[in-house]
Amino acid sequence: xDLNEVAVDPPNPPWKPLEILSQPEGYLSxxxxxxxxxxxxxxxxKPGDNKSDPNLETSTYGLFSTCSSNxxxxxxxxxxxxxxxxxxxxxxxxxxxxxxxxxxxxxxxSGGWDFxxxxxxxxxxxxxxxxxxxxxxxxxxxxxxxRTHKGISHETCCKLRNLLDLYEDSTASYLEEIDRLERxxxxxxxxxxxxxxxxxxxxxxxxxxxxKQFFQESSEQVIPQRVxxxxxxxxxxCSSCQRVFVNKSLLRRCPNCGELAxxxxxxxxxxxx
Ligand SMILES: [Zn+2]
Numbered sequence: 001x002d003l004n005e006v007a008v009d010p011p012n013p014p015w016k017p018l019e020i021l022s023q024p025e026g027y028l029s030x031x032x033x034x035x036x037x038x039x040x041x042x043x044x045x046k047p048g049d050n051k052s053d054p055n056l057e058t059s060t061y062g063l064f065s066t067c068s069s070n071x072x073x074x075x076x077x078x079x080x081x082x083x084x085x086x087x088x089x090x091x092x093x094x095x096x097x098x099x100x101x102x103x104x105x106x107x108x109x110s111g112g113w114d115f116x117x118x119x120x121x122x123x124x125x126x127x128x129x130x131x132x133x134x135x136x137x138x139x140x141x142x143x144x145x146x147r148t149h150k151g152i153s154h155e156t157c158c159k160l161r162n163l164l165d166l167y168e169d170s171t172a173s174y175l176e177e178i179d180r181l182e183r184x185x186x187x188x189x190x191x192x193x194x195x196x197x198x199x200x201x202x203x204x205x206x207x208x209x210x211x212k213q214f215f216q217e218s219s220e221q222v223i224p225q226r227v228x229x230x231x232x233x234x235x236x237x238c239s240s241c242q243r244v245f246v247n248k249s250l251l252r253r254c255p256n257c258g259e260l261a262x263x264x265x266x267x268x269x270x271x272x273x
Contacts, residue, residue: 003215009058009204010103010118014214018104018117019079023154026082027071029054029061030148033087033096034181040087040096040128041174044181048234049248050193054085054099056122056174057202061099062107063116063210064202066229066250071149076104076115082157084164085124086131086142093131093143097124097171098164108213108252108260109227126170134163195247197255210252213260231265238262 011017032043032051042051052064061083062072074080083099099119107114131143138159142152152160182192182201191199200206229250236245241257244266254262 003208003212006208006211006215007204008208008211014105014211015103015118016105018076018081018101020081021079024082024157025078025080025154026084026152026157027074027080028086028142028146028150028152029068029071029083030086030146031067033089036184037177037181039126039170039174039177040089040094041177041181044178045185046248048195048246050185050195052193052202054083055202056124056171056178058204058207059099059119059122061101061117062114063118063207064252066109066114066227066252068148069113069115069229072104072115072117073113074149074151075101075117080151082152082161083119084152084157084160087128089128094128095131095134095142095160095164096128097122097174098161100161108210110261122171123164123169124171124174125164125167126173129163134160137163195245195255196251196253209258210260227261227263228265233266235266236263237266239264 031054032046033040034043034045036045042054044050053061053067055061055064081101083101085096085098086093087096100121101117102120103118104115107116135141135143140156185192185194191197192201227250230248234246234248236247236250238254238256238259240254240259240262243256245255251263253260
């Protein structure tokens with residue numbers, strides 16, 4: 001099978017439909033936004049750790065990065081389709097948009113903890129909405145600090161979704177802004193994503209190489225079990241090509257040989273995934 005001709009976007013296989021509960025629940029998901037941007041897009045220019053999620057180009061999360069693996073697993077295991085995206089703008093936590101997840105696929109890291117998820121509905125607003133204001137309006141406590149993600153009830157999901165749907169969908173503006181920031185990276189660091197040596201934009205065409213384990217005979221390589229997402233030295237060793245890389249977060253794909261799930265932390269003092 002020629003991988004270059006396979007459609008890898010959902011609902012094509014290997015994507016599977018998410019089994020969603022009758023009273024669907026969800027998550028607040030924190031992401032780093034780019035402070036050189038007027039829009040709260042993900043932190044594309046973050047030094048040593050360019051961000052690829054939430055990946056609006058493909059309406060996915062965790063297809064290209066290893067971020068928030070616990071949340072992605074929760075979406076799949078508990079059938080929670082809503083993800084509301086929270087970020088910090090000038091010291092204030094804001095709600096910028098949401099995904100409604102409809103599909104999932106097992107990621108390259110084995111062990112039942114690594115899933116990529118894809119949305120059938122994406123809606124981002126401009127300007128984003130202050131969590132303090134949302135709490136006041138609905139009597140909630142969403143502005144209370146949490147790290148990476150937090151589960152929320154069906155009722156809260158409905159309130160946030162209805163609120164965001166009142167505003168025009170600005171996802172197209174977010175995509176233009178992501179492209180602009182990537183071109184900034186290209187100009188200053190030769191790549192759109194410097195740590196993983198990626199010159200291409202994210203797209204379903206580009207995503208094909210992330211699906212090769214489903215379409216090609218697997219090699220003799222033993223795929224490692226759960227790997228920590230960060231380590232003190234920010235150094236990673238590729239078990240396939242034996243090269244060492246520096247990046248803050250664990251990469252899905254080796255920037256040198258392109259192997260999936262082949263990177264291991266060098267430091268023993270690995271952080272929480
Ligand atoms: Zn490699």
